[in-house]
Amino acid sequence: MLTSLPSILEKAQKKHYAVGAFNVYNLETVQAVITAADKMKSPVILQTSEAAIKYAGLENLGALVHLMAKKTKTPIVFHLDHGKDEKLVVEAIKSGWYCSVMFDGSALPLKENLKKTKKLVALAHSKDVAVEAELGAIAGIEDFVSVEERDARFTDPKQAADFVRETGCDALAIAIGTKHGAYKFHGDCQLDFKRLQEIRKLVKVPLVLHGASGVPAAVKNLAVKFGAEIGEAKGVSDSAIKKAVSLGICKINIDTDLRIAFEAGLHQFIEENPKNLDPRAFLSAGRDLISKTVEQKIRLFGSTKKI
Ligand code: G3H
Ligand code: 13P
Ligand code: ZN
DSSP states (O other), X not given: OBOOHHHHHHHHHHHTOOEEEEEOOXXXXXXXXXXXXXXXXXXXXXXXXHHHHXXXXXXXXXXXXXXXXXXXXXXXXXXXXXXXXXXXXXXHHHHSOOSEEEEOOXXXXXXXXXXXXXXXXXXXXXXXXEEEEEESOOOOGGGOSSHHHHHHHSOOHHHHHHHHHHHOXXXXXXXXXXXXXXXXXXXXXXXXXXXXXXXXXHOOSOEEEOSOOOOOHHHHHHHHHTTOOOTTOBOOOHHHHHHHHHTTEEEEEEOHHHHHHHHHHHHHHHHHOTTOOXXXXXXXXXXXXXXXXXXXXHHHHTOTTOO
């Protein structure tokens, strides 16, 4: 069943676990995520990026998720991920498909981010849609040459509290050293947990961790074995995720790990079955590996049996 973002995140925040937000863009990814959530009895967020909408169409993705969500008792939130184009955010809010949207004004000057977020929150709330906002640049610790530069770009706790109060947003994505994609760290995984603790103390709404893929060894090795050139890929460690959850993160965004799983499954099947001419067979292999990856994330985030 479809539900609201605040309803599942507030419960997660109280009970100290996190809900996974997984990027979807076609039939197989939607099926894989919902199958895993059903099996694990876990609430789940299915999110579409602007690029996913461009690829598959807003209505198509909305209808697909709605149809499948209606067939299960598992709480499902359909969410717009990283809405940077205000027009698209407004379209998503008005479309009736989305339970929540993210307005990502993080690249804008603070005042402009605040003003635009506030305006979109008012519109969204009038339509019963929740809003995730973003403050700070989601980038790895290694992306900054100095501590001063990092301090200027990571989320400032006091600024975050003021931003949430003034905009009325329902959840806040924060920058503490994670970044998008498969190449997050050269050396050890480092996150600014002290900053997270300070933000948690001052900000009452649920906090969101983007760029949280772990690039799990088993799936990465399988992808590499079957031809992927991603040897240097490195993600957020499981222990860092657990610590982030224990310090108050309650929505965790995962895309890259599902992409690696999908590709690994596809490549393995194609290589091992060179005579196969049925795309449904290799798509199923990719879909199964995505589903297994989602199950592992749900276990890691602690949201098993939380429906
Ligand atoms: O945070 C971004 C997601 O990984 C979406 O990526 O824009 O290529 O769909 P995408
Ligand atoms: P990853 O690239 O680490 O999977 O992050 C995804 C994300 O933050 C989507 O918004
Ligand atoms: Zn993100």
